[in-house]
Amino acid sequence: MxxxxxxxxxxxxxxxxxxxxxxxxxxxxxxxxxxxxxxxRTVFVAGDSTAAGKSVSAAPETGWGMALPFFLHEHLAVANHAVNGRSSKSFIDEGRLAPILEAIRPGDFLLVQFGHNDQKREDPARHTEPWTSYQEHLLQYVTGARARGACPVLLTSVERRRFDAAGTALATHGAYPRAVRALAAEHGVPLLDIAALSLALWQKLGPEPSKRYFHWLAPGESPNYPDGVSDNTHFHPPGAIEVARMTARALRSEQVLGAHEVRRLSADIPESWLTWHEES
Structure with missing residues (x-):
């Protein structure tokens, strides 16, 4: 038996x-x-040209979303959906939020940063009013992510480079950052105050040193810009890297991510790590 x-x-x-x-x-x-x-898990980015990936023909212009993966742990993927020229409104109207919400899963994150193009009153396809339509559109990102078990995160817009005659860095987004802060507080959404953080950085750097962080080129300095360029909105690699760094630090300080989920917060990041995509 x-x-x-x-x-x-x-x-x-x-x-x-x-x-x-x-x-x-x-x-x-x-x-x-x-x-x-x-x-x-995936960190999705919805935003405008300050965050967007750039093509080879646009280099050395760089979006901060291109550098964000360097500051996040390898177990976090970054899906950068930011696109040049979009506002909180036009991004939705063009159907760009829909594929994010189709792909996002419980435990993922959605970073939302708009404002530069929402300010453009002359363009009804993009313009929003800070305390009404801007907040209403941002709320669609928040509710869409939450409905799918993901964590929405609101970011105030990274500041442009603008100084007064005394060398004081100036805020350039009017009421839009205040509207984001109020919306985040009302709906209990994590807030990364990149407007305040970036303004402090530009002030620390000063008028001339800060040019290195922005899209400034002398004539003949780059074959992509033979006549040179003076752009106080978009970044060169040092600027994109520092804005990505401050974003990762804010994700940690606001307890969106744990200390083990961020890395290299004080490290020098080689510009050679950045890559620009080929034209589609």
């Missing part, structure tokens, strides 16, 4: 798990839970 029992046990052990009693369902559920627990 004992030998028979041993034989049956040995046979059962040798069989595929799928045919042994009720184990398959339990094992399948456990495996599914493990898979979800270890799935790489």
């Amino acid at each position: 004992i030998s028979r029992r041993r034989a049956l046990a040995a046979t059962a052990a040798a069989l595929p798990l799928a045919v042994v009693g009720g184990a398959p369902a339990v094992a399948g559920v456990q495996e599914s839970r493990r898979s979800r627990a270890h799935r790489m």
Whole structure:
């Protein structure tokens, strides 16, 4: 009898798990839970040209979203959906929020930074009013992410480079940052105050040193800009890297991410790590 029992046990052990009693369902559920627990989470970015990835023909113009992965742990992927020239309104109207909401999963993050193009009153396709339509559009990103179990994060717009005659860095976004702060407080959304952080950085650097962070080129300095360029909105690699760094630091300080989920916050990041995409 004992030998028979041993034989049956040995046979059962040798069989595929799928045919042994009720184990398959339990094992399948456990495996599914493990898979979800270890799935790489994604940080989605919805924004404008200050964050967007840039093409080879635009280099050395750089969006801060291009540098963000250098400051996040390898287990966090970055899906940068930011696009040049978009506002909180036009991004939605063009159907660009929809694919983010289709892809986003529980545990993911959605960073939302608009404002530069929302200010353009002359363009009804992009313009929003700070305390009404701007907040209404931003709320669509928030509710869309939350409905899918993801964490929305609102960012005030990174500041342009503008100084007065005394060398004081000036805020350039009017009421829009205040409207973001109020919306975040009202709906309990994590807020990264990049407007305030970037303004402090430009002030620390000063009028002339800050030019290195922005899209300034002398004639002949780059084959992509033979006549040179003086752009106080968009970044060169040093500026994009520093804005990405301040974003990662804010994600940690606001407890959106844990200390183990960010990295290199005080490290020098080589510009050679940045890549520009080929024209599609």
